[in-house]
Amino acid sequence: MNAHMGSWLDENERYRILIDAITDYAIYMLDRDGHVASWNAGAERFKGYRSEEIIGQHFSRFYTPEDQAAQLPLRALTLATTEGRFENEGWRVRKDGSRFWAQVVIDPIRAADGELLGFAKVTRDLTERMEAQAALEHARDALFQSQKIEAIGQLTGGIAHDFNNLLMVVLNSMELLARRIPFDPRVTPLIENARQAALRGSSLTQRLLAFARRQELKLEAIDPAETVHGMLQLLQHSLDPRIQIRLDLASPLPFVKSDANQLETALLNLAVNARDAMPDGGTLLIRAHTMHLPSAPEQSLPVAEYVCITVADTGIGMDPATLSRAREPFFTTKGIGKGTGLGLSMVQGLIGQSGGELKIASTPGVGTQVTLWLPSTTEARTDADRFDHVAAEHGTRTSARVLLVDDDELVLVTAKAMLEDLGHVVCAVGSAAQALELLRRGETFDLVISDHAMPEMTGLQLAREVHAAWPRQPFVLATGYAEFARDDTRNLRTLMKPFNLAGLRALVAEVRGG
Template structure:
């Protein structure tokens, strides 16, 4: 028996992964193994006779957990729980604790056997796994919302195309009754607001066209400073802080200006009694392993306010489309989702930091441009395409009857002869029957044969025939990036300019081909 007891003592003393020790009936330590010394940091002579409550945190001591543990073990024979425990040096670890009541042959309590295991690594791994699962869930949720939003916006653009186009044509024919004109203008403005709404939805879904260029951030902010000040009002001051040297970034300047304006207006709304907005920038490097951004150099443009801030729940939902804390009619809930979509499509990231009553900081992370030389962007308003004067024979293709009717009416209003086709297959047949067609205007998203597929067939048969692709969102393959593109909804003037642009490009194409041909 003595040999058996000695072997058991050696076994217990030799265990290093578990703290195994005895407590007397009042909870004082009466034995101590090497595992307890390794885990808790106390030498045997430092802890024998001390009460085991010294391993508990102050919060647990205030709740009386040591007494509850012994009382439970005494009553039921066993107590098991996980929680924070304190080492000799004051650091904490997450412990799995088991306390068993030890009784003699007569059933009399003679003490407690206590086993403690450090499971901090397991707990951290579980937390990381839960965090990864939540991140995956959020990513899948946002992707699903993005797909739904993009599809809704596409269909909504078709409806707005018919509404806006018809209203514009109707205005040319309506009587000069001021009341009637006011009502018509009101309908046009409402439809245009709907168009702006769909653009924000498409931005969130990352399905709008971006004209990525090399952009000087301080210069861009300086260019829109006056607009920002007019938008936020005199009660808000803007403080700009930029380093002496900041690398240029890759971005769409127009979309970036729109994002900056949205964030400034949000900051203004968070400070109803006035305050200060700080716009600053810095360069940073993102290492590999970041799930949101690729490794590389970035410039971070931040917009900070002194406003009400957001709690964690609001912050977590801030980029969800249609989620807003503003009053009814004061916000669509698409401003931040739009900015998020623009940043993701630009290869960057929107990062929000906020605390209640401590303000909010929105950070726009944009990749540093590989080519630092800035090419002056050509703004849409600077393009002065000369509308085509001669009458054309145009083939209009669209599977949506409302949109097709509207497109035909607009082309006829411009003085052109129009042939209609409701599908790509019908269009090919009409092209065979009408070899004198001057131009094709086709929708992109059509069943069985898309606009780009139709364009491919046309280029095989009539390489010089100009084609305009009409789309509700950015959906073209990269091979078709140079094809004249007309985004829905469009107005009569935009259609006229696009016709002139398509004809000019088609006229210039033979010269370009000749210039590229090798000398014989």
């Protein structure tokens, strides 16, 4: 062997060693007909074939059946021959039958005289990159959806606050009117109809606030098993008799921390949704068990013990498109006039404010499962925490001197009339500054009731000013929704709008009694 030939072999050997060392790319040669003539370690790594298994085989076996049927392998070699290169991306098939997303380049190999000797083929596995791109797109979509829901929440929260003020005026004006005029069969039923319509509006407003997570919740320790058992009779009367209700409650279940009334309403909403999904009857299963979430960076809930309450039906289920929109406010499949589309949104708002999460799974023709994840608590429920407004209905009628503060004149006039109807002396002002001026002049009051959402100085800011200067002054903050952090009001009584005469009477009795 002459020196020139030895040098050529050495060069080819170095080239072969270099190609075999590359594991991120499949680099191999094809003969003129497309049969594999060489095979490197990269090709073996992500295609799965050893060199002795694949050399001599046609490269079309790497293509999907649909690409083979479309004669893509032949077109790839033809284009490489005529155009000087073939390059594209697509699905390819591994030895085990699994698919991967590949970037493919095929270049013709020619002799010095231009004769076609074969092809050099380079394939790169882009599956991970494609999956990462898909995950990024999904995250972008989720972020957009979250921002959209947050924007809608802010809008509905503000609208609901204004509605609460208006509804309070209507409701209580109707109630005062009914108390002050004698019964008239032509008038009294109309007053009651107006009051009932306003109450329905108030219920709708509460759902809006729940969706926007701006309702003021009374978080307390709740026995979930007791809550479900306590609702059983109501559910039996509310659902179609063809629907069988089954309970599967683990024992014992720890307490959870949420708003008892709102949680019952949420479960009722889910049961009604399940009923509507089973027009021909079926089974409604309410299941509750504990679940401890270990540490995991991808989970949305903090590490803790949770009580999972699932409401499952055997109804029509939801397809993926409907399921993806199920949490959206005002989205409903029940038809015009048959649903507000706020049921699941309200439930989601409650669970979010309770520190938990709402999860939904559904299969068309099989049914839907909605699970409420609520953090467990070691706190014990104390019945003393619950103030019975009904018991206070017949409380003291001793006159109190009340300073009433609200920037909405309609609300101010109505609330003043309500307090006066209860026998109290009322001084009504339209701003926090006017209230402070009266107090600084030495005026004394048994109680200050102030709206929170006021310009220049909010009710919470007024409360701080009053408590700083007159620490023994009883103060109640009235609000249409939870506009402030709970820590800000832990030592402050609150009154939720729209309030009525009974609630107002109970509040004054509680404050004066405490």
